[in-house]
Amino acid sequence: MLGDPPPAPFDPALLRGAPDLRPMGIDPGRRGWHHVRHGAWVDEAVWRGLTPEQRHAALVHATDLAARRPARNVYALESAAAVWGLPVIGAWPQHVTVLRSRAEQRGSAVVRVHVGQPTEGVLREGLRVTEVARTVVDLARMRSFESGLTAADHALRHAMTTPEALVAAAGDVPPRVWGRPRGLLVAELADGRSMSPGESLSRARMFTLRLPRPTLQVPLEDDEGFVGFGDFGWPGVVGEFDGRRKYAVPAGADAAAAERALWAEKLREDRIRRRWRLARWVWADALEEARLGRILLAQGVRPVARPRWVDLGARDAS
Template structure:
């Protein structure tokens, strides 16, 4: 890349406009680089090099340049990416503004915004963590909304901050959903799927499970994704990343044998059952809890 365009690219998170490229390149040279795949369009009239990853900072800057604005504020999913608590993977950039988008991959929200609800991350304007979290808690489906709330809490956002921000969203779409989910927030959840699994249990009418429950065994402490210590019942989310591999079965068998010697019953959930068939784990857990209650009352 020629020096002047390289300098502009480096100041703009790796993107540049057609007009900027045309300072040092002819139209034929620009088209040739696009045809060879060396340069890749991001949004209308804005490009990146093929070797540059399109992270959130790059995409927001590309949107700003494409819309010809001095400042553009990242919001919703894109703001969550920048803050580090995004739980959904989307190929879409979300910003606040009034202009219509020319791209299906760029969503412009015409939301009201107080100056106190704006922060800056690495030079990118973004809605504050609290504003971002409540926006998503209102608009995502319930499982993703709770996963977002838990993730934000894990990074230090308090329930009081969330409730204070929520007051600014009264009468907005999804206000009741967000208000109800704030009472369920638990920053101990270590993954979005653990949060979704916990919500499935709560929605099934089970007692609220404790995330990341530590159980002491003769072989040392063991941690369960979710648990009901009063009933000695645990629930593990069976993720592919953790429960596959050469030694996975042996490791898990030994681990759960130690729990069994302490009177614990362990159930399992998978992505399929959490997302589509939660009754396959919530119903057996309910039965086990009822049995433990009967056993306890019979003593």
Template sequence: MLGQPAPEPFDPQVLRLYSVLRRQGIDPKRHQGWARVRRGVWVKAGTWAGLTPEQRHAARAHALTLVCDPDRSWTFTHETAAAVWGLPRIEPWPDAVRTLVVGTRRRGSPGVRPTPGLDVVAEVVHGIRVTPVGRTVVDLARSGSLPTAVAAADHALRHGLCTRDDLAREADAVPRRRRGRPQAALVVDLADGDSMSAGESLSRVQMFRLGVPRPRLQVRHEDAQGLIGIVDFDWDGAVGEFDGKVKYRASDGDSAAQVSEVLWREKKREDRLRARGRVARWTWEIALDQERLGAVLAAQGVLPDPRASWFDLGQRRVG
């Protein structure tokens, strides 16, 4: 499969209760080899350092279930459910975990953000209760940024965590005139399982906002020598590549000669693409800046077009 593999889920087996560590003669507060996840729950410092921000957020949810009242069932939602499912996020991950509250709003525990919402049949993932993927994506769309919601939706479709129909049903289930319903509908329309990374999803949202023609994704390019490669974005006469630096990286431990060969192969690949048309490359820093990305695309002839439509006529919409 093209693109990045699905991230490894956080393993809650690495968490340790403070009370258990003390019985074992270990005081993590006085030992630099331990990191605090939340009050009463610790993990080895080396393990914590090796976790991604997404895994750290999931760890906080697992830690809460270790110290909470066993008679109270937490259902994690929004970005916390996303972290447990392994969905990507464009913005930094928050410190507080989100839990679903149906009906009367309750005060949260330290580090917990109780969020009112519609009742849902939760799913158990890695031992804790979370909102289903489709509902999670729609919650992100209703309360957060469009890039993060589209990145989560793209990832979910690509890895088979839900279907487009699942997303559509969840968007349709949001009561009319409720906050975020139009953006949830937009996310369903923009979602594309051919997007290979969160950076590509972010770039596509910026293109939508810029009003440039909708690109084709993961398009094969060939010449007389055969396959050149599969490009991230394709327009007539121009292609786009997100985060070109990644394509120049060699593997850890490679020799200088091997690194040189990686660079040479990529140069030849780009020369062959340029022989067929224009090539735009950009990185995370540029993708985050709509104006800068617009300038990069414009330099290669990809310009805003008021006639360009990103959606087929008659495509399902949520009113």
């Protein structure tokens, strides 16, 4: 099974201030430097190579450097997620988020305040951020079910937290606080066998579509032997989210290597189709719930009255 490797954290040493650059004869206002925020710059070529989450982490580091009292900042929500390297679904914000108690609600155009249970956080890359499990639960509560599940799966897959810690963090949210049921749901559904954000998003859609809960990373065998793992499995049906890793095409591969990878995947798909019904989809399909539902319905995976994804005691979790 191939999974997406954890992204490298943003290196705050890449940030430069004007006082650092001008003694070297560099004017950061000219071409070649990307302005992260007031007083902080990154080499333009380096900036182009950063992922969206690394760019947001750069904004968090730059904001912390500009803060008058940075030691009091505990970064939360997407800002903590970016520093941890947790993925989210959708665009990263253009502001950073700090955790404050209700008595300290103050922010700015760049800094947004998230009012929540106080915590000293933990140190990560020189910043104080909410713990991984707390960050996941906060994303589920305040951003979306899809982002919470995607971050939770990633955190479990890379041993950044545990299922027990997720459940405990969700349970620590006081009753009647916004998003608590969604945080509990994400903690229950999180599964480290989900190998990419696209697979996590797909599973979130399956839940809201009320489809039967799939088995993840299903071993597939035919008369010739082991075929591989299917991302999702139902009786008689295999579901596959198509990302680049599916084709094992390394970045920068030449045409011959890409052709071999595509041919190997075609042979694998032919073997699967001879024994199972196969549903395949891409990011655009997963982002549109109804479209993914139609793809799965065409292969016989249809909504049911009680999907039984989770068991939350007496509460109907379907």
